[in-house]
Amino acid sequence: MKKSSTAARRTLQLALAAAIASAAAMAVPATAGAESWLDRLKAIYDTPEKLDKVLQDYEAAKEQLEDQRDRIREAEERQQELARQNEALLRQNEQLMKQLQSLEQARLDQAARSRRWVAMLGTAAALLLGYILSVRVWRHFIWRSQRAEQNREHNKK
DSSP states (O other), X not given: OHHHHHHHHHHHHHHHHHHHHHHHHHHSOTTSOHHHHHHHHHHHHHHHHHHHHHHHHHHHHHHHHHHHHHHHHHHHHHHHXXXXXXXXXHHHHHHHHHHHHHHXXXXXXXXXXHHHHHHHHHHHHHHHHHXXXXXXXXXXXXXXXXXXXXXXXXXXX
């Protein structure tokens, strides 16, 4: 494959050189000196080397372009991969936020339940203490009234 490409390139170079030589020969005036004609003829014979240099430069630019395309393609693939990772992380973040909210709500519910129990137990303790105190006060009044009756009976005697 490379040999046919090189042969085709060489044929193209020779054809271009012949076309340039013919154009130069027609462009040379008949009265021109031998030296200027000879310089032009040398330039024509140097054309294949110049053409080789142009083709080499073209191939190098073509390779650079291919390398640049490959780098762009890799960068796009990397960007797509990062976008997929970003979406996955966003979904995970959303899931964690929901989980955090539910845990926070559970903590708030537990705190509310604890406050209700403390309030109920405090109320029950206060009612029990009030009952005990009222019974003691009631018994004290009964004792005083019984004592007063006994004193009256004892004073009547």
